[in-house]
Amino acid sequence: THSMDFDDTWHPATHPSGAVLPALLAASQMLPPGTKPNGMDFLLAFNVGLEVQGRLMHFSTEAHNIPKRFHPPSVVGTMGSAAATAKLLSLSTAQCAHALGIAASLAGAPMANAATQAKPLHIGNATRLGFEAALLAARGMEANPLILDDIAGCSGFSAFYGIYHPKPLSTPSDHHEFLLEKQDIAFKRFPAHLGMHWVVDAALSVRNLFINYAGSFSPSLIRTIMLKIPVSKYINRPFPSSEHQARHSFQFNACTALLDGEVGLSSFTESSIHRQELRELLDKVVVEHPEDNVANFDKMYGEVALLLQSGDVLTGKCDTFYGHWRKPLSKESLLKKFRSNASHVLPEEKIETIITMVDNLENLSDSSQL
Structure with a gap:
């Protein structure tokens, strides 16, 4: 993982x-x-x-x-x-x-x-x-x-x-x-650096505002994408060129969320990373580092503002994403994540056996059964 x-x-x-x-x-x-x-x-x-x-x-x-x-x-x-x-x-x-x-x-x-x-x-x-x-x-x-x-x-x-x-x-x-x-x-909903979860939720929020404003998501109507993020050099990557860089890029994850309406496993494939329409969005990104936005998982926030060609500005902000310890994933969401990941290497029967065993771990007589 x-x-x-x-x-x-x-x-x-x-x-x-x-x-x-x-x-x-x-x-x-x-x-x-x-x-x-x-x-x-x-x-x-x-x-x-x-x-x-x-x-x-x-x-x-x-x-x-x-x-x-x-x-x-x-x-x-x-x-x-x-x-x-x-x-x-x-x-x-x-x-x-x-x-x-x-x-x-x-x-x-x-x-x-x-x-x-x-x-x-x-x-x-x-x-x-x-x-x-x-x-x-x-x-x-x-x-x-x-x-x-x-x-x-x-x-x-x-x-x-x-x-x-x-x-x-x-x-x-x-x-x-x-x-x-x-x-x-904190448990992640999608496979990327934890800091990305703030900007993704902020981007999804402003995307909904934009669709209500324009009727659909139309990148041509956007002049500038403003990200307000903490100072952290290794996750500030304007144009990632690999899967691992993309997982550590505020810019990539915000623009992917804006373009696709979600970030998931398929977001980090070579074909997704190098899409022309994604590159065009990345070209519009400007980054700011507000003094009150510190590089601390308990205090940071993500803000995404769309400066439109019309002059209007739409803003989305997230200070606690779904999966953060202040807003934990439900058991249903955790099980959905586990089943999805485990399905790549285990048959369904073994997956359900593991879930049952972990649910009753305190009563297990031999932990090596795991």
């Missing part, structure tokens, strides 16, 4: 599940009969993997905004994979600390590889390397157990996030609340 930019996204910005879930599936399958974790064990380990990622990002104000240096899944995803695997394998406290220390030495990938074929490697490596870190710790390998601390004069995890102020964990209790309970996850 990450190669399509179709995976879930959290705040502070990362893709939390992609690095954790495959590691737990592998660990469940690896363990011998009689030691298989049950569904509740699996769910707890999954939450631990997400909790570690969320806490590490909350320790840094730099991590709260759309990243510029390191791709977050390659950093916190590696740590989350190690933590989740260590939990599922029931490692000791000392072994868990060493697993995180080992994982820190395996973490990190640059944002410059976003919108390329190399980007999906980041999350694949994160799950693999975090998994390996936990296995190495289980075999006795040691690392700096204080890697997550703010070590004076020597960078630990702060090497990845410059403004980093870790806080001690409170003593666990029966009333412990996971970050996931306080901050839900």
